[in-house]
Amino acid sequence: MVSIKDIAKRAGVSISTVSYALNGSTKVTEETRARIMALAEELDYIPNAAARNLKKQETKIIGAYLTDYSGAFYGHLLHGMREKLSKSGYELIVCTGTQSHRFLPERMIDGAIILDASFQDAELLSYAERGHKLVVLDRELMHDNIRQVLLDNQAGAELAVHTLLAAGLDKLYFVTGPKESYDSKRRLEAARAAVKDNPDVAYTEIQGHFDKESGMAAAEKITKEYSRPVGVFCFNDEMAIGVFNFLAGTEFIIGKDIHIIGFDNIEVSHYIDPRLTTIAYSKKKWGAMAAGALLDLIKGESEPDGPMKIQVSLLDGKSVRAVSK
Secondary structure, three states: OOOHHHHHHHHOOOHHHHHHHHOOOOOOOHHHHHHHHHHHHHOOOOOOHHHHHHHHOOOOEEEEEEOOOOOOOHHHHHHHHHHHHHOOOOEEEEEOOHHHHHHOOOOOOOEEEEEOOOOOHHHHHHHHHOOOEEEEOOOOOOOOOEEEEEEOHHHHHHHHHHHHHHOOOOEEEEEOOOOOOHHHHHHHHHHHHHHHOOOOOEEEEEOOOOOHHHHHHHHHHHHHHOOOOEEEEEOOHHHHHHHHHHHOOOOOOEOOOEEEEEEOOOHHHHHOOOOOEEEEOOHHHHHHHHHHHHHHHHHOOOOOOOOEEEOOEEEOOOOOOOOOO
16 A cells, blocks of 8 residues: 655655645645645555544544444434534444444544443443543433433333323333333333322333334233233334234224333334324434534533433324223
């Protein structure tokens, strides 16, 4: 591979002169710059990005770390990030897996947005201690170099449970996400608290995995135990759609026998019949807020008081109806 040293030798100038010319410095004449640029093109010179970034201490690249890319959730989230970052001249790369964690200590990126359970808190805090800028979407972590942009899971879970209780249901199912999921943990805590003051209401927790398959498995369990109308709060829409899919092959009627609420308001949920009632929020806005928080952190803007919260609302698909007494 051709280096700056090779160009300097051909041009009969110093390495620093070549560096100035390639970087547009006024320390060289236009004639010298033109001659060096022509030689660089002739020799098919490719700049060493790693060396340049080390000198400048920036890459203009942000990493978005995700547990995986599957499902309909991530597209809008990443769109919001990319749109916000591009306005400030930053590029976005999407990372998954522990091998990509090295991008931070090797300073291949200027900062990271974390929605990835493969990071341990201690690892993120160690990066923050070394000056790396981070925004977390999936945990509460306090450090001067970390910002928190969190979904209001508590408000969403309370809305879901109170809606089912208002329909007169006294038997509920909570279909959770993976055990390591921050969002699932917070939703479960809030759902449990929401039924605590209703001693006549029974509830069962079913372990899910935020996918349609675990929603179908939950529906099979629910129908086998069925004795009266029940409410099902699925901690994301994909599992709720799995419940819908399973019930389509049974005699159970959604909105009469089994009342379902999801979480996320993914686009595909708009096309099922009956329309899914779900906890809605803007994933694009969440991504944009996360990117904005990271840019503020990189620029040294003052820290907000506590986590930034993404608001949620109930989108009533009319699949939750009052149960006649």
